[in-house]
Structures are given as C-alpha cells and as structure tokens.
Amino acid sequence: xxxxxxxxxxxxxxxxxxxxxxxxxxxxxxxxxxxxxxxxxxxxxxxxxxxxxxxxxxxxxxxxxxxxxxxxxxxxxxxxxxxxxxxxxxxxxxxxxxxxxxxxxxxxxxxxxxxxxxxxxxxxxxxxxxxxxxxxxxxxxxxxxxxxxxxxxxxxxxxxxxxxxxxxxxxxxxxxxxxxxxxxxxxxxxxxxxxxxxxxxxxxxxxxxxxxxxxxxxxxxxxxxxxxxxxxxxxxxxxxxxxxxxxxxxxxxxxxxxxxxxxxxxxxxxxxxxxxxxxxxxxxxxxxxxxxxxxxxxxxxxxxxxxxxxxxxxxxxxxxxxxxxxxxxxxxxxxxxxxxxxxxxxxxxxxxxxxxxxxxxxxxxxxxxxxxxxxxxxxxxxxxxxxxxxxxxxxxxxxxxxxxxxxxxxxxxx
Amino acid sequence: xxxxxxxxxxxxxxxxxxxxxxxxxxxxxxxxxxxxxxxxxxxxxxxxxxxxxxxxxxxxxxxxxxxxxxxxxxxxxxxxxxxxxxxxxxxxxxxxxxxxxxxxxxxxxxxxxxxxxxxxxxxxxxxxxxxxxxxxxxxxxxxxxxxxxxxxxxxxxxxxxxxxxxxxxxxxxxxxxxxxxxxxxxxxxxxxxxxxxxxxxxxxxxxxxxxxxxxxxxxxxxxxxxxxxxxxxxxxxxxxxxxxxxxxxxxxxxxxxxxxxxxxxxxxxxxxxxxxxxxxxxxxxxx
Numbered sequence: 001x002x003x004x005x006x007x008x009x010x011x012x013x014x015x016x017x018x019x020x021x022x023x024x025x026x027x028x029x030x031x032x033x034x035x036x037x038x039x040x041x042x043x044x045x046x047x048x049x050x051x052x053x054x055x056x057x058x059x060x061x062x063x064x065x066x067x068x069x070x071x072x073x074x075x076x077x078x079x080x081x082x083x084x085x086x087x088x089x090x091x092x093x094x095x096x097x098x099x100x101x102x103x104x105x106x107x108x109x110x111x112x113x114x115x116x117x118x119x120x121x122x123x124x125x126x127x128x129x130x131x132x133x134x135x136x137x138x139x140x141x142x143x144x145x146x147x148x149x150x151x152x153x154x155x156x157x158x159x160x161x162x163x164x165x166x167x168x169x170x171x172x173x174x175x176x177x178x179x180x181x182x183x184x185x186x187x188x189x190x191x192x193x194x195x196x197x198x199x200x201x202x203x204x205x206x207x208x209x210x211x212x213x214x215x216x217x218x219x220x221x222x223x224x225x226x227x228x229x230x231x232x233x234x235x236x237x238x239x240x241x242x243x244x245x246x247x248x249x250x251x252x253x254x255x256x257x258x259x260x261x262x263x264x265x266x267x268x269x270x271x272x273x274x275x276x277x278x279x280x281x282x283x284x285x286x287x288x289x290x291x292x293x294x295x296x297x298x299x300x301x302x303x304x305x306x307x308x309x310x311x312x313x314x315x316x317x318x319x320x321x322x323x324x325x326x327x328x329x330x331x332x333x334x335x336x337x338x339x340x341x342x343x344x345x346x347x348x349x350x351x352x353x354x355x356x357x358x359x360x361x362x363x364x365x366x367x368x369x370x371x372x373x374x375x376x377x378x379x380x381x382x383x384x385x386x387x388x389x390x391x392x393x394x395x396x397x398x399x400x401x402x403x404x405x406x407x408x409x410x411x412x413x414x
Numbered sequence: 415x416x417x418x419x420x421x422x423x424x425x426x427x428x429x430x431x432x433x434x435x436x437x438x439x440x441x442x443x444x445x446x447x448x449x450x451x452x453x454x455x456x457x458x459x460x461x462x463x464x465x466x467x468x469x470x471x472x473x474x475x476x477x478x479x480x481x482x483x484x485x486x487x488x489x490x491x492x493x494x495x496x497x498x499x500x501x502x503x504x505x506x507x508x509x510x511x512x513x514x515x516x517x518x519x520x521x522x523x524x525x526x527x528x529x530x531x532x533x534x535x536x537x538x539x540x541x542x543x544x545x546x547x548x549x550x551x552x553x554x555x556x557x558x559x560x561x562x563x564x565x566x567x568x569x570x571x572x573x574x575x576x577x578x579x580x581x582x583x584x585x586x587x588x589x590x591x592x593x594x595x596x597x598x599x600x601x602x603x604x605x606x607x608x609x610x611x612x613x614x615x616x617x618x619x620x621x622x623x624x625x626x627x628x629x630x631x632x633x634x635x636x637x638x639x640x641x642x643x644x645x646x647x648x649x650x651x652x653x654x655x656x657x658x659x660x661x662x663x664x665x666x667x668x669x670x671x672x673x674x675x676x677x678x679x680x681x682x683x684x685x686x687x688x689x690x691x692x693x694x695x696x697x698x699x700x701x
Contacts, residue, residue, distance in 0.1 A: 187676060214676040220635050223425040224670025224678060231418065243533050247627045251535075255544050255553040255625075278535035278627060 023077045024070075024342055026332060027099030029110035029120050030325075034087035036112065039321055043112060043135070044082045045314040046322035049306075050329035051080050060302060061360055063334035070333065072340040078333055081105060085116050092116035096123035096131075106342045107132065109328050112321065114138035121149045130335075130347045134328020135321055139197070142375040148344075150351050152331055152368055153324050154379030159289050160197035162381045163238065163264055164205035166395045173397070176407050178261050182211040182234030184225065184249070186241055194240035194266045210234040217245045226252045235261040243269040250279055250286075254411055261407035262287060264383070276389050284388065285408050289381045291320035293393045295401035296364055296382075303362050327363050331356070364399050417549035422671035423664065424550050428560040430663020432618060435563035436636050437643035437655040438570055439614030445650020446587040446607040449499060449510050453518040455637020457487050457612050461619020462628045463525060466534055469623075475540045476623045480562065483620035484613040491612025492605050499608065500601070518633070525630040534628040541624055555624035562621045567656050570614060574652055583607060587650060642686055648696030658697055 028047050031040035055077045058065040069075040081103050085092035092111050099105045100123060107130040111117045117136040124131035125148050132150045133141065139157040142149070154162075171177045183198050185191035195212060202209050211232035215225045226249070229237060237260045241249060246269030253259070265288040269275060276283050294317060297304035306326070307318045318326070331354070336342065339350040355369045358378070366378040383395035385404060394404040440454045451457075464486050465479040474482075494517065502513050541555040574580040585593040586603040594600055618636075626632070643662050647654025662682055669681030689697065 214674070216676070216679070218635050220639060221425065221429050221666070223429070224422060224667055225675040227418065227421060227425075227671065228675060244627055244629060244632075247533055247535060251625060251627075255556070256551045257544060257546070272533075274533040278533050280537050282537075 022069075022074070023079045024073070024336070025103055025105045026078055026080050026329070027096070027103060027105035027108045027110075028080050028082045028329070029085050029092055029095050029099070029108065029116070030082060030112055031087045031116075032082070032084035036087050039112060040084070042314075042316075042319065042322045043325045045310065046318070046326040047080050047082060047109075047329055049310050049313065050326045050333075051078060053309075054078055054330065054333050060305065062302070062306075062362075063330050063356065063360060064337060070337040072337045073342070078336075080329065085111055085113070085120070087113060087116070089113075089115045089119040093119040093123055096120040097127075100124070100127045100129055105129070106336060106344075107332050107347060109134060109325070109332055112136060112325075114141060117141060121146060124148050128344050130332065130344060130351060132328055132332045132351075134331075135324040139193075142373045146374070148348060150370055150374045150376075152328050152376045152379065153291070154365075154381060155375065156193060157197050158379060159266070159381045160194065161201045162289060162383070163198065164201045164207060166264075166383050167207065167236065168205060169395070169397065170404075170406065174406060176261060178235040180208045180210040180232075180234045181236040181238055182213065182229045182232050182260075183209070184213045184215070184229060184237055184239045184241070186217040186245055187214045188217070190242075190268065191240040198238055198266075207236075215245070217242045219245065219248070222248050222252045223256075226256055226258060229260075230256060230258045237263050238266070239263065239270065240266040241269040243272045243274055246270050246272075246275055247278055250282055254282055257411055259408050259410040263408055264288070270386075271384070271391060276386055276391075281388070281414065283386055284414070285385065285405050287383050287385050287394070287404075288391070290384045290391070290393075291381055292318075292323045292363060293320075293382060293384055293391065293401075294318070295393050296362075296399055298401040299399045300359075300362065306362050323362055327361055327368075331368060364393075364396065418671065419668075420548065421550045422667045424552060426664035426667030427660060428552070428556045428663070429667065430660035431560040431563040431567075432622065432659075433636070433639055433643050433663050434656045434659025435567050435614055435618045435621075436640040437647065437659050438567050438652055439611035439618075440640050441644045441647065441650055441652060441655040442570070442574075442583075442614070443607055443611040444644060445652075446583060447499075447503070447604055449503075450514060451611070452511070452514040452637070453494075453521055453633075454611070454615055454640060455633030455635075456518050456521040457490065457615035457633070458619040458622070458636055459525065459628075459630065459633035460490060460521065461487055461616035462623045462626070462632060463529065463619075464616065465620040465623040466536060466628050469536050469539075476536055476620055477540055477558070480617055480620040483616040485616075487616025487619070488609040488613040490616075491608035491610070494612070495605050495608035500604070503604075518637075522630050522633070529630065531630065535626075536623055536628070539624055553625060559621035559624060563618060566614060566617050567652075570610060571652055571656070573610070579606065642682070645696055646686055646689060648698040651696065651698045654696055654698030 030043045054064045069077045083095040114136040121131045139155045185195045263286045270288040335350045339346040358367045371377040384391040385394045392402040461483040464483040465476040468474040468479040582598045643658045647658030670678035
C-alpha cells in the first residue's frame, strides 16, 4: 500500500515536471514593497493579465492572444516570475542575477524606476540575456550601447519632441498660431532634464525661446517668476513642476490676471490627482503630456476591453504604467515566439528586426520597431487637457477624444 | 518698467508681512526662554488645517476661522510648554533642540496620518480675486492676509510693551531671578509666551489658508525663512523681527526682479551672512 502510494506520488511528480518542461520562464522585476509599492502592484497585475492572455485563447487583436501559449514553440506556456526590487538599484541587480542564474529565465522585463533598470540591465548584459524595458523613461538608458537592452516606451527626449510636433500640427490647424515659448522648470534633475531637451527641440522646430525660468519647488512665492514669464511675452508656457509648485503657479498667474495662449506641462504635478482637486475650475484648460489614457478607447475600443478584464481581476483601472508593462510582456513573448527558440541570440536577433503596427497595441503608438540604439522609434506620448476635473486626450489629433480648447481661456472670461 | 518694480515691491511687502508675523511668534519664545522651537512652522501648518477643517466640515470662511485657529494654537502652545518644554528647560541645549525637532516630525506625521499626503486648498472664499491698482495686480486674499499679519504683529507688540503682562514677560526674559523676586511667576510667563507664540503662528496659518496650498509639510516652507528673519532682526526682538520680515520679503522679490528668479534667495542669504558678520546679534540685537 505504502509502496504503491510512493509510486503514484513519483509518477505525479514526474508528470508535473514533464508538464513544467513546456513552460518557459520570464523574469519581471518591480517595486513590490517600498515607496512605489502601489505602482509595483499595478505592474505585477499587468504582468499577470498579459500572461493570462498569452497562455489562453482570447479574441483580441493583440500578439499571441488568439493562441494558447506560444504556437511556434509547440504551444509552450509562459510563466512570469515576479521579483521585488524595493525601489533599490542594488536589490534590482541582485534579483536580476538570481532570476538568470537560479531561475533560468529566458528574458527579463522591468523595472519601472530608471535607476533600477540601469543596474538590473547590467546583469542581463553580462549574462547575455535579452532585457526589455517597458516603462522607464530616462533618455540615458538607451545611450549606453548595450547589446541586450531594448526599450518599448518612448523616453523623456521623445516626450519633449512631441510637444513641438504637437505645436507644429496645431499651428497648421488653428487660427491662433504660437511661436514664442517659455520654459518654467523646477531646479532638480527632473526639471533640468526637461529644460535641456525642450531647449534643444524648440530650436530644432523653429520656435523662439522667450524665457527660461528656473525655480525651487518649495518656494513660498512664485511672484517674481511669473512676472518674468509675463514680461517675456511668451505665448506658450512649458512648466516642469511637482505638485505644490504647480498649484502655486496656477494661483499666481490667476492673481496677476495672466493668461498665456497655452500652458503645456510635462506631466508630474499637472496630472496629479491633487492638481485638479485642489484648484477646481481654476485648473481648467491646462495641457499636459501623458503616456496613455482610458479615453483612447473612443478610437481604440480594445483599450476598454483590456481595461475591463484588468478591472474585473484587480479592482481598479489601468493607467499609463500598467498599460506599458502589459505591452512590454506581450512584446517579449511575441519576439520569443517569432524566434521559435529560447536561445538568447535568436531572441535578440528577432527583437532587432521586430515590428508590430499600432493597431495591435493598447498604446497610442504608431507601433513598435527598434532603432540602432534599440529604442522603440514608433512610440509617442499624448497630450491631454483638463476640463472640469477630467483629463481628455486632445493629441495626436487622430486619437483625440475631444476637441482641444485653444487658446487658454482668460481668467475674466470664465 | 516702473510698474514692474512697483509690482515687485508690493509683492515683497505683502509676503514680508506674513514672514514678520510667523517670525514674531518664534522670536518671542526664543527671547523669553532661550529655546528654539523647530516646530514653529508646523504650528502654522496646524493653523492652516484648522481653517481647512472648519471650512470643509462646517462651511466657515477662513476669514472667520482666524480667531479659532489663533485660540487653538494658543492652547497647543500652552500644552506643549506644560507637557514637554517644562521638563527639558534645564536640560542641555542639544536635548532641547532634539525635543522640538522631534515635535516637528510628530506633528507632521500626525497630520499625514489623518489627512493623507494630499495637497489641499480652500476655494470660493469671501476673499478672492484681485484688483488692479496703479497698474499693479494685487491679490485680495494676499492683501487681507498682510493686513491681518500687520495688525496681529502690532497687537503682540502692544501687549509686550504697553501692558502689565507684557512688562512681566520682558522682565522675565531680561532677568529671570530678578523677575521672580518681584513676584512674577516665571512658569506662568513661559506658558503665556508659548501661547502667544503659538497663536501668532496659528493666525498666520489661517490667513495663508486663503491663498496658499495646504500640506502636512508646508511648515517647512515658512519655518526656515522665519528662522532667518529672527536672526536677522535680533534674537528675541519683536520690533527687529517685524522689520527683518519686511526686508527679507522685499529683497526676495526685488532680487527675483533684477536677476534671474532662481537667484532670489542668494540675495537674501548673502545679505544675511553679511549682516551677521557685521552685527552678530542681528539688526536690532543688543551687543
């Protein structure tokens, strides 16, 4: 009796092991604990949903959705092993090492924080494993000349360029043309980086830079700063601000009865929940860049369908971060499938020549295709406008869910 | 050109008056007891949240909640003295510093806990909008806040210099033992100083809540400047703190007008260091 039980036990074990052999592992490294734990959980959830869609049959126009598993690998299923980097670059590096050497993952994705992506991708480079980064935007990551590092999200440089593409297209479309811009940026890494790229692209796209104002985010007053911008005669103000300073900026321009033709912000404070909540109607008509928005569903119904699945499982809506991570896992799995092999070299070669059109993505991108730096060159941001508490996509014009209000409505006409 | 300078001067004076009021409370406690209250900026933050709560729960306009915020922070000041400061009066200075510093952290995180790390702001108040005067835009809430700060500072000045209680406070700050011999109870005077100091911060907070964002760490924005103003004006000198507040506000604003605004604090701190070099006890400090 005992013996037969043992035999059955081992048979089950072998069967399990045999079944296991048909799954392939992908490592995902995210901040499951620490200051960004909330985001980390959303990203891990996005990974779970993407894994479910890959492994099961679904009727979406997404890569691998219509098959069970990876058809070119005899229907092999994928298993994503999610590791926690706690927001720390050293932990991210150690986890990447562990996933590669102990878990034998085929490829890695992660890590949200640019600082952690930077270190974790070092391990992949050393062990020659493909590393796909879906959501870190520091431009420098793809400037390192790494052989195994690929990035699907547009980076900060692209987002700055998007502003001027947007202004260019707007000038062609609208009566009210804008030519003079002023950069208003907080004086740490974030603001300075934005200032540098915006300065570069303003010149490249032929806009006149009327003023560049740097300030400290915890100022007790922005009176002199706003005064300077007002005197510069700028038509477009480009702020790069955190929360408190974005609120103070709006209160100050209202106090001075100053209404430029456009306020076009580099996300952060201007798209924080508190911005709209604390300013109410005074926050209306500002524009900000975003990476993704739920109202893209109006032109891309699949966005709403995927979001519905996500919400059913995890109780909240997707956002720009989870949407990008979701897309990242689909991309790497699709590349492995197209390579038809788990050999790192074969996967890398496939990624280099990889191409997918925008209609097979839930992102507002033209598609995915890597340039010589292995940065997706078809990615782009969107521009959203705040009207009565809701942000709506207004650019790219073909994805807009509502007509842009331009110019910015003067304070006495509201 | 002239209007721009005028605008900078007006902005600077309005801001300076707020700085003065915050600094007056700080300098009072400092002068009387030789204790630095690092939580002073957070008293101001509590004042802001007092008017925020009254506004959101009972619909009371921040203008009307000024006395409530002042009264509440008076009590907070007195309780702080009786429960905490009294025990460390004779402790080494480092202990005193860490105690008030710890209090600052404590107050911030209590507010973080109850109000979450959200930025808040009070809209649709009686005071809102702006007026254009001689080509210069002046925010109405800012102007009323500055006037309120001016009045409150004046009242505190009057209490200290023209009332019996004020005389007792001055006497205690000059010579504690002699004051005690004259029948003044220093314990009561200390309580009162903490109360008045707290009330000044509370009133400043309520005035600010009309136009500034409200956040658990907002005390830091004004706290540091208050310290500079107090040193600038001379430790414990109310008159000095008032003048120094105006000077700091003006320099900050004019500096931002003349040079790129990112250097506005450079002017303030350069002058500050220069002044301390000339007069180590501050502008009106007794050497």
